[in-house]
Amino acid sequence: MDSSIPVLQSEKLGLLSVPWVNAPLSFWAIWGTLALYLGLFGVASPIILGLYNYYLHPIAHVKGPFIASISPIWLIRSVSGHRLNNDIEKVHAQYGPVVRIGPNELSFATEDALKTIHNPGPDGGHFTKQGTIESLLAKLIWAAPNLLTTTDRTAHKRLRTALQPAFTAKALMEQEDIVQHHVNRAVESLGSKLQENKVVSISDHVGKMIWSIVGDLSFGEPLLHDQMSTYEKMKYTYGKGAPLLELFQFLTETPIFGGLAKLPVMIVPHIFRVPKNFLLMNQLRGCIERQGGRKDFLTAILSAKESAGLTQPEMLSNSALFAMVGYDTSATTLSAVFYHVLRDPHHYKRVQKEIREAYSSVSEITAQSVLRLPYLNVCIQETLRLTPPINGRGSHRISPGAVIDGLYVPKGVNVSADIWTIHRKPEYWALADKFRPDRWLDNGPGTVFEHDVRTSYRPFLVGPRVCIGREMALQSIRLTVAKVAFSFDLEMANKDTFVWERDAGNDYVWHDYHVLVKRRAH
Known part of the structure; x- marks a missing residue:
């Protein structure tokens, strides 16, 4: 042994x-x-x-779709189907004013939440962009921080103060000739197509017009139309890549898989390089050299170079920002205005009557005079209520650890106040999902709109990051609608096949909307 x-x-x-x-x-x-x-x-x-997210996560007690509480699948499915606004509105109707739409994400649908998230806190605490999808992409997309993407409050204040002179009432008056020039060209182009009794996409016409306006104001000359095509392709690519971006966000919030968070960028790197090359730096330099005393956005950016110490990349980044964001929001809103007033023809006829009684020729229509047309302005206002340009995934913030509308939200949780849902909330608005411009004119005691909570109307956001270019956008929209309505008797050609809420895509931006018009038969 x-x-x-x-x-x-x-x-x-x-x-x-x-x-x-x-x-x-x-x-x-x-x-x-x-x-x-x-x-x-x-x-x-x-x-x-999944078990941790459902039972032990700090926001586990907040109700929402089951799949949203354990994984990003709910959001991925929603953005891939381009129904984000509609889906969030539905879950708020089902679960209430605060809903868990992701393992680490809450959506609110109250006016108080909107104010709390986007205004600085009394104790100095604030909800930051740092850590949101927007901030993560900003470093990859833009040549340098700009007014939209910077997460530093001091830097944002410095930029906004320096660029604000381009958006004052005085500046708008000085810029009107540029806007009028491009609006007149667009109206003439639309007229030539309508003369042939063709069905015309007014969305395409106003989109090209806004592209020319914001390009002219941002760079001192209209941007080439092939650059508009580049931007539209970029939007399409982002739309297709949206599910990956949601996965990207989820991974960055998950300690175990945080190192994999850059995987989507590695898989589709071309997505993140397009805007950096959107306009070559030498083109911007050429625009600067040709300024010659013009008053536009570029004038303010040049002034900011001195007053705020902007670098060349920061100048490029802010110019490109004004062009792209200004184009997208204004073009969408203009299409939506024509959609709403033409879908129910009596609105368009009433706008027409108001304008034709106020002017004897289209040349009399000015930015100042259209401010005195009540029905035109409330039609635009009601469009912005139903189709706010600030929507989707662009207004999210990270909680510092604060109370939102009576609910304590721990530090690091992704939060948003959904403007689309707030603007269509029956508790705030009578006939909430109906286009009723009269709500802004006839809302006194005894009227159906008496109890509308008009303070919840925030189409351009609220707080320090409220849209700096909103008045410029409204100026272009008013002039365009007024001149088109004065000049043409129109009707919507695809009223039976296109419903905005059903057919227009929405995720990070609006897309796939086509408002077709033709001459109205007399």
């Missing part, structure tokens, strides 16, 4: 001393075990993470 012990030991030692015998066995044993553990981890970790 004793002699067998050294034999076994020697055999054991022998095995260890013969690499060609032992190595393959050790390799397969080690990697087989590792594969088993990795497999178990791969199966167990999502289950453990």
Whole structure:
């Protein structure tokens, strides 16, 4: 019995001393075990993470869709289907004014929440963009921080103060000739198409017009139409990549998988390079050299270079921002205005009557005079209520650890106040989902609109980051609608096949909306 012990030991030692015998066995044993553990981890970790999110997460007590509480699948499905606004409105109707729409994300639908999230707190605490999808992408998309993307409050205040002179009432008056020039060209172009009794996409016409306006104001000359095509392709690409961006956001909030958060960027790097090359720096320099005393956005940016110490990349970034964001929001709103007033023809006829009684020729229509047309202005106002330009995933913030509308939201939770839902909330608005411009004119005691909560109307956001270019956008919209209505008797050609709420895509921006018009038969 004793002699067998050294034999076994020697055999054991022998095995260890013969690499060609032992190595393959050790390799397969080690990697087989590792594969088993990795497999178990791969199966167990999502289950453990899901259980944690559902039962133990700091916002686990907030109601919402089950799948949204354990994973990003609900948001991924919503943005991939381009129904984000509609889906969030539905879950608020089902679960109430605060809904959990992601493992670490809450959506609010109250006026108080909107004010709390977007205004500085009394104790100095504030809800930051740092950590949201927008801030994560900003570093990859833009050449330098700009008014929209900077997460530093001091830097944002410095930029806004420096750029504000381009958006004052005085500046708008000085810029009117530029706007009038492009509006007149667009009206003439629309007229030439309508003369042939064709069905025309007014969305395409006003989109090209706004592109020319914001390009002219931002760079001192209209941007080439091939650059508009580049931007539209970029929007399309982002739309297709939206599910990856939601996964990207989820991974950055998950300690175990945080290192994988850059995977979507690695897979589709071309998505994140387009805006940086949107306008070449030498083109901007050429625009600067040709300024010659013009009054436009570029004038303010040049002034800010001195007063706020803007670098060349920051100048480029802010110019591109004004062009792209100004184009997208204004073009969408203009299309939506024509959609609403033409879908129910009596609105368009009433706007027409008001304008034709006020002017004897289209040349008399000015930015100042259209401010005195009540029905035109409330039609635009009601459009902005039903179709706010600030929507989707662009107004999210990270909680500093604060109370929102009576609910304590821990630090690090992603929060938003959904303007689309707030603007269509029956508790705030009579006939909430109906286009009723009269609500802004006839809302006294005894009227159906008496109890509308008009302070909840915030189409351009609220607080320090309220849209700086809102008055410029409204100026272009008023002039365009007034001149088109004065000049043409129109009717909507696709009224039976296109419903904005049903057919227009929405996720990060609006897309796939086509308002077709033709001459009205008399």
